[in-house]
Amino acid sequence: MLWTVGFLALLGTQIVAAGRSDTQLADNLKQEAVLQAAADGAVAHVMFSMLAARDPQFQLDGVVREIRVGPTPVLVRVENEADRINLNTASTALLRALIIDVGSAPAVADRLAIAIVDWHNQTNDTRQNAAQAPQYRAAGRSYGPPGTPFESVGELADVLGMTPALFERLAPHLTVLTDDDPDMTTHDPVVARALTDSAGVADVTEGSQRINGDAVLRIIATAVGTGNARYVLLAVASADFQNATPRINILLHERVNRAAGEAVVAAGF
Known part of the structure; x- marks a missing residue:
């Protein structure tokens, strides 16, 4: 009898533990789906705001800004792809x-x-x-x-x-x-130095990078969840407003692993 009771107790403990594990897994998957949707929403919002609405809130300056998609905070960084070589x-x-x-x-x-x-x-x-x-x-x-x-x-x-x-x-x-x-209006100091070094002259002419029909945006969106949960999305997009039907062209859209994503957000270039 004691053996039976002990076995049933052990079995019950394992069932409870498995149930908790399954619940935790389900919660994690749910949160990841929410964060993914928030990151996608933030990227779409930035693309439209910059390429179509010309919203001055966003600039091609690499500064991290926080926006909210529903209740989820998303850290957004926008760069000019043309800053790169x-x-x-x-x-x-x-x-x-x-x-x-x-x-x-x-x-x-x-x-x-x-x-x-x-x-x-x-x-x-x-x-x-x-x-x-x-x-x-x-x-x-x-x-x-x-x-x-x-x-x-x-x-x-x-x-x-x-x-x-x-x-x-x-x-x-x-x-x-x-x-x-790129040219000397680049926000990337390493690229600016390489341009100067390769030309053999100290050309430090400053310009202003404006958002136009030829702009190519690099957007890094980090959706922030509870605990240490993060979802980092990288998107590169351009706009075509010359045709009768304006459109935004998605050139790159991919998830970035967390370590690389945080390094991108922290270091920028």
């Missing part, structure tokens, strides 16, 4: 300057800048430091440069000579979603 249009000199300005030695920058250009250019480069298919094979890589534009900044990690640590330092200053190089 485009991997597909940047010159070797500009890429070299950027690599040096994030802390690499000039010799490393020389090799890597050429390798980045070689990645998306179909050439038979015989220069010193060239990074073509033979060099990739010699390094034990099972692939070579595709000779096509970068489809994402993440693709840079596959370029010959790139290391994870250097990629982490470079990525915040790069894009593939613009049409041209």
Whole structure:
């Protein structure tokens, strides 16, 4: 009898514990869904406010602002995607300057800048430091440069000579979603320094970045839940108001892992 009572007591404890675990899981999933919806709502609100309504509340200044979507607070940061250097249009000199300005030695920058250009250019480069298919094979890589534009900044990690640590330092200053190089109106001081260094002149001309039909917005929205719950969403969007039917084009829309998202919000660039 005692064994039976003990067994039933143990079974009851396990059932209660499983029930609590299932309830906690359900609560977590519910909160994540709420936070995701709030982040999506905040991004949509910012896109419309800036690209259509020209709301002066939001600026391309990288300042974190709090808005509410229902009861959920969302921290929103808006940047100009054009502040970043485009991997597909940047010159070797500009890429070299950027690599040096994030802390690499000039010799490393020389090799890597050429390798980045070689990645998306179909050439038979015989220069010193060239990074073509033979060099990739010699390094034990099972692939070579595709000779096509970068489809994402993440693709840079596959370029010959790139290391994870250097990629982490470079990525915040790069894009593939613009049409041209940034200029000295950029809010990114590292990019501004690279532009100056690559030109060989101290051009510090200041301009004012206005929101226009060509603006490309980078929006980081962090929905804040109870406890330590966060949902970080990154979106990049442009607007087309030249046609009869105006529209906003979503160029990138993805969840950012929490550590990376908080680093983006804290450091900006």
